[in-house]
Amino acid sequence: MLEARESNATDSETAAAAISTTPARYFNRELSWLAFNERVLAEATNANYPLLERLRFLSISGSNLDEFLTVRVAGLAGQVRRQIEEISIDGMTPSQQLAAIHEEVLKLERMQQDAWKDLKRLLAAEGVRVIGEERLGHAGERWLKDYFLEHIMPVITPQAIDPAHPFPFVANQGIGVLFSLTRIADDAPVMEMVLIPSALSRFVRVPGEEAIYISVEDLICRHAAQLFPGFRVNGHGVFRILRDSDIEIEEDAEDLVRYYRTAIQRRRRGLIIVLQLQGKFDPAAEDLLRSQLGLDRALVIKTGGLIGFSGLSAIADEDRPELKFEPYSPRYPERILEHDGDCFAAIREKDIVIQHPYETFEVVIDFLRQAAADPDVVAIKQTLYRAGKQSAVIAALIAAADAGKSVTAVVELKARFDEEQNLLWASQLERAGVQVIYGFVDWKTHAKVSMVVRREGDSYRTYCHFGTGNYHPVTARIYTDLSYFTADPKAGRDAGRLFNFITGYVEPKRTELLSISPISLRATLYEAIDDEIAHARAGKPAAIWAKMNSLTDPELIDRLYAASQAGVEIILVVRGICCLRPGIEGLSEHIMVKSIIGRFLEHGRIWAFANGAELPNRRARVFITSADGMSRNLDRRVELLVPIRNKTVHDQVLGQVMLANLLDTEQSWILEPDGTYERVGETENPFNLHRYFMTNPSLSGRGASLASGRKVPKLSLRRGNI
Known part of the structure; x- marks a missing residue:
């Protein structure tokens, strides 16, 4: 028996060594995306959802697939036409990828048709009919x-x-x-x-x-x-x-x-x-x-x-409310209300983080509106990636310029499918006297930053908003994102350096707090991962929790593999594409990947590093960021990584938001070593991430109510249950 165990161990080590140096250690990006859209489509068959919401998921899966085909597949087809043999990270040529994609797309299309057939029948039973050749009564036919x-x-x-x-x-x-x-x-x-x-x-x-x-x-x-x-x-x-x-x-x-x-x-x-x-x-x-x-x-x-x-x-x-999710009205941060709605007074007192859509995006609009109307505000600087068609943000910036303030807007023309709208906004802003900057030709400006400079006494104070999502009031009602407000002087100085980098190409030699892509963000993440590897080798608790939309960068994935091999426990919440292959003995057995698909679209990006103690803990290094784990975000976009140092905000981001993502069972899928996703089944203690935040207020922003005895169920992690 001993010999057999030694033989098996040797076999697994050999297999791990073989895969660790080959493209097989990665999943194909395009096929991983199709697996994501299959999870979206699966919600159209989710019997726990109201019928019209299931229909909406089917519609979203169709819209997603259209964009994938017209952008990603179009790019591969172009490579084949031009005879460009660029090999993907998993070792496939463009033509091989196209063949595999076509097969999966046809399978997905059949699944969509099956879902539509079922939904059409179920909706008809509820009085919502979609007809084709079926005949109506005389009046109906006459009307048609x-x-x-x-x-x-x-x-x-x-x-x-x-x-x-x-x-x-x-x-x-x-x-x-x-x-x-x-x-x-x-x-x-x-x-x-x-x-x-x-x-x-x-x-x-x-x-x-x-x-x-x-x-x-x-x-x-x-x-x-x-x-x-x-x-x-x-x-x-x-x-x-x-x-x-x-x-x-x-x-x-x-x-x-x-x-x-x-x-x-x-x-x-x-x-x-x-x-x-x-x-x-x-x-x-x-x-x-x-x-x-x-x-x-x-x-x-x-x-x-x-x-x-x-x-x-x-x-x-x-208009059939009984066939939809119950309406949800986001909360307004109580601490700002305690300051009579004065955003600057509330931020001046203490940093605050807002979690959308559970807390209203209106607070971000109010921050800019108050800045526009405040006679003590002298300057506003703002990045705009996607602002939507009816943007209160644009209106606030125009109002600020009309009031004689110095207003700078960095408008990103390369925001896919929003290029035309952004050109329109840029034109309106310029006519109002806003200094409009288009940023870099080669890099997208994807960082989400508002910077307000306010005269206070004999000096100036800078207030900053850093977001993980866009300044888009419509998507802010359905995307989960974090908005972080701070008056930390270091953050303000770094934000100024960021804008100088974008507007004048003045690359900062150093930053005090923030990490900027493509200058230092990757290096900061690597340093934090390497620190966890050192903790593991020293016999200390070592862990990484991260949440993002996509993980495709091979260098970052290899760094996480190295951490796993050193014994670092890693849990990744990756909603969409994931090219990392988890659960391979000797390579990634300490890495678990889950994806959450539910009522709201998980969009926030968070990194947490244990820093020598079991997660979650007060010493952990916690960051929020605008960047996903993709080469384009780390090397070809202007992004921000923001450390969270305020105690209350740190507790909310790590002990509430991140932990709730890990604990969710009702909307979660687990990525298997072979690339398939399995929905988490029935559990003894089911937990719904979205329901928890819809029914419980957050820590940051609660102000005096924190001491009022109004309890929020405390989340705790039971080891081995994730």
Whole structure:
């Protein structure tokens, strides 16, 4: 028996040694993303969720997949076309990745169709019907016909497909219908195409107490006789295309604003990446479509069900409260209310951290509004990555400029799919007198910072807001993020250095508190990991807890492998892509990875290092950051890593937020060594992270109520239960 054990140990060591130096120690980034979207889709089948929320998850999975295909898959297809053999970290060529991705996408699409079939049936039982060819009563049919004639027919344009008519351009995410017709007068076959304008609603609701919806493409097919008088309709097929939507920055772009304005136009005409076909296409019509669209390396998906799942969000908005999550109203920080709403007085008293969406994003808006109105405020500096379409942040900055304050806004033009909106905001800010900076050509400015300089007595005090999420009031209601307010002079001086770096390319020689990417953030993380390795080797408790959206950087992953091999206990909460392979004996057996998918989208980024004692502890080194564990964040973006030193804030971030993420069982998935994710099953003590924070106030920001006896259930970690 002893010999057998020694043999097994030797085998596992050999296997670990073999994998530790090969690409097999990493998961493929793209396949990991598809696994993430599969977890999102799984929520559409979650019987614990209300039906319309399940439908929303299906819609989100569709929207996610569209973006993945038009950006990530488009990039790989471009590499194949240009014969670029760039090997992924897991050892695959672009063509190998495309083949594997196509297989997984087809599997995911089948799962989406199955989920839609079930949801459609369940919703119909609750009085929310989506019809196709089904007939309604006389009044319903009359209304559909009138709606088609009055609202649809005037804006669509049938086009014959023949040598006399050039093949029409189909926009990205464009939907069209191809009709096979016979002209009754001479029995001649005719092919007609109808492209559906994006201005039309994807689903039309029939008036009445019962919610009856029909897709605009089904409505058009239903009334083909009105559209083509004098023709016999032999068949039709609905199609949808996705185009390459990525924007590549040219190093010699002299005018970044002009470059982006033209690049956005080019994106709308990018190469076709996916062709989706619905229904029984006439073979000749399908051949015509394929040849005319000029497909090259494109994925063709045929389905008998729905195409364009993202459009289901319109139905998910149906006014049926009993089929949705109970409404939630975020809290306003009590400590700020105790100072009569004066944000600066509250921050001056003590640092404060706000956790969105449980605590309102309105406090961030108020911070800027008060700065704009305060006669003692002399300057405001602000980064803007994604601010949304109706941004109170922009309004506050304009108001500050109108009040004569010095206002600087760093607007990131390279925020994917928000480029056009950000150009609009930049133009409005400039007209108001705001100094608008576009940052670096090669690097995105992804750090989330507000800096307010206020005259107090004979000196100036700098107030800072550091966030893990965007200054976006809509996403702040559904993304979990941290907003940290401080008047620490070191933080203020470092924030000033950061803005000088962005606006004037003045690289700081040193910082007092903050770590900045791409200058020092990676080095700070490595130093903290190496310290834990040293603690483990010295026989002291050694642990790392981290929370992020994605982990793909091979160097950072290898550093975590080294920590695991030294005996450091590591728990990672990675919502999306994770290229680290956990649980491999001799390589990563001390690493556990979980993903949380639930009512809110986990978006905050936190790092915690034990520092010689069991986590959680008061001595632990705790950081919040705008950066994920990706090469682009660490090397090609301007990011911030902010240490948390205030006792109360430290306790909240580590002992509440981070610990609650680790304890969650009801919304958690565990990453297995083979790359699959398993949902955490029934447990003796179930815990729901989101429910906990919706029903319990946080530590930071509670002010005098901390001493009022109003108790919050204290979280504790039982070793071995995670």
